[in-house]
Amino acid sequence: MIKRTIFSFILIASVQISKAQTFIQAYQDRANQISQTNINTYLQEFEALGVKRTGTTQNTNAFNWLKTKYTALGYTTADFFEHSWTASGYSSKNLIVTKTGTLYPNKFVIVCGHFDSINGPGTNDNGSGTSIILELARILKDVPTEYSIKFIHFSGEEQGLLGSSRYVSQIVNGTSPKMDIKVVVNLDQVGGLATKANTKLYHDKDQSNPSSNNAAAAIAVQELANCTLLYSPLAVDFDPAESTDYVPFQQNGEIITGYWEYEGGYNNPYVHTANDLLVNMDPVYVLNVGKSAIGSVQHFATASTKTLATEDIVSKDLESIQFYPNPAKNVLNLKIDDSIKDFKVEITDMSGSQVLINEENKIHIDVSRLKPGVYLGTIKADNDKVTKKIIIE
Known part of the structure; x- marks a missing residue:
């Protein structure tokens, strides 16, 4: 994540779950399928790939690592789109993997996060979000959803949101009519701190211009928070949406929201350093954020409410x-x-x-x-x- 500007943020003591949003057992069953072993393995392998600065061999290696993971999950080349881009002297690729919806195949829920890093391996920023997206793709692969889902891994975030900016300008707006996006959910720096309890999660609320999408985004972030309360053990807080890969979408008039760690947050001493390592973060927190994320993606994409292919369901x-x-x-x-x-x-x-x-x-x-x-x-x-x-x- 690009370093955020510190200013006052929204602080809400308690959040009431909307009456329109009720607990769905099948959603919880799938949330409970998120594997701590998988999360740990992804984080360890991501860290071992080294510093993934955009345009470097290590960045390309991380891109290829992601493709290998999706292939192992059963996704095929027909599901992949490699978006090559050049900007500000950098050349790189974004990886987009699409799961097609049953009723609205041309309207998309976008789940995204960046895989590039600077000064260190970026195991928290943003191996944490990357690991969760991979688990979501694994668990939801064969679950019917009414809306299509795009799992997107951006490069160039740390150099100024380059990959996501080019994706919006070249791909989202590059079709006629432009891509129809229901909501964008971003996962960035959700690893917490090893020495903290990590019991709370920030939910990013759009307060920026253009303001035309702010009312709809306010509903989306409330629904995101509801999913945290429904499907994870985490408490809820809110902060302003800024400085990460949903920003180009927001500026394009889309509805956006996302997650960010509460402990550490603005004052995490490890991000953007050589010490952004697994030993300094909390992989159990990553799993708990993942439970919220899979609940919210199922909610936004309208997943089947029948429990399918459940395994390792935790009582x-x-x-x-x-x-x-x-x-x-x-x-x-x-x-x-x-x-x-x-x-x-x-x-x-x-x-x-x-x-x-x-x-x-x-x-x-x-x-x-x-x-x-x-x-x-x-x-x-x-x-x-x-x-x-x-x-x-």
């Missing part, structure tokens, strides 16, 4: 498990529902290496031999599992 009882105290020092305790009789706990470090394995049915876990730092604790019961962040003092 609400398992979701309610808590580790305490957190941070912990010598003993880590579990607050767990009495209905869960047989469970195992596995703890891994941020590189994915297991440091504690298969503590069966124990609610008091000896962590005295673990080094201080951030870990992931996974609780498994039957065929369900849930992952929580653990901090060892």
Whole structure:
């Protein structure tokens, strides 16, 4: 994300879910299919690709990595569009993958985020958004949606929104009539901070000129926030939409909104540095943002309300498990529902290496031999599992 200008933002203490927007179990089931293992793997691989400055070999490698991921998910070359562009002395590509809607194939919900970085690998900014978009594409691939969905990965964001600007001018406005866009949802810098609880999420509200689309955008951001409350464990706040890839769409009169991390946010010390690394962010927060995102994309694209191809659905009882105290020092305790009789706990470090394995049915876990730092604790019961962040003092 381009560094934002700091100014006062909208602060709303509580958000009421619109009566027109109700909980849909199938949407929650799909939100629960987001895989912590997949998120971690995407973030690790994204980081290993290095600094992805626009126009470099590493940037091209990241583009090809994305294509490989979509191919592995079952998307074909017929679904791909490689948008080559040149601007301000840079040449690069945006990757667009389209899932066709059943009733409105020519009206699009755009889910986007950038994959370029500067000064570091950009694991938070914006490997976090990139990872979520890949999970959305995986889970929704065979789910009928009334509206078409475009999963878009932009380059050139860090040099001034170059890739998204060229996409709007050359592709969105390059057809007659211009592309019909229902809403644009952007994911940028949603990784949080490893040392924070990361329980809240910013939802970006359009307050800019032209103002003709602001009223519709206000409805969209409220619906986005409703999906966070309905399908994720995160609390809601709002900030002004600015300085990321939805801006060219907004200036084109489209309805836009998006997500941004709450902790860190304006003052994240790692973004745009060599320390924008997985070790400094919270992959569980990325998963929770992903739950909101898949809820909102299903809502905007009007996904089927029948549960299809569900797997690894996490029960609400398992979701309610808590580790305490957190941070912990010598003993880590579990607050767990009495209905869960047989469970195992596995703890891994941020590189994915297991440091504690298969503590069966124990609610008091000896962590005295673990080094201080951030870990992931996974609780498994039957065929369900849930992952929580653990901090060892």
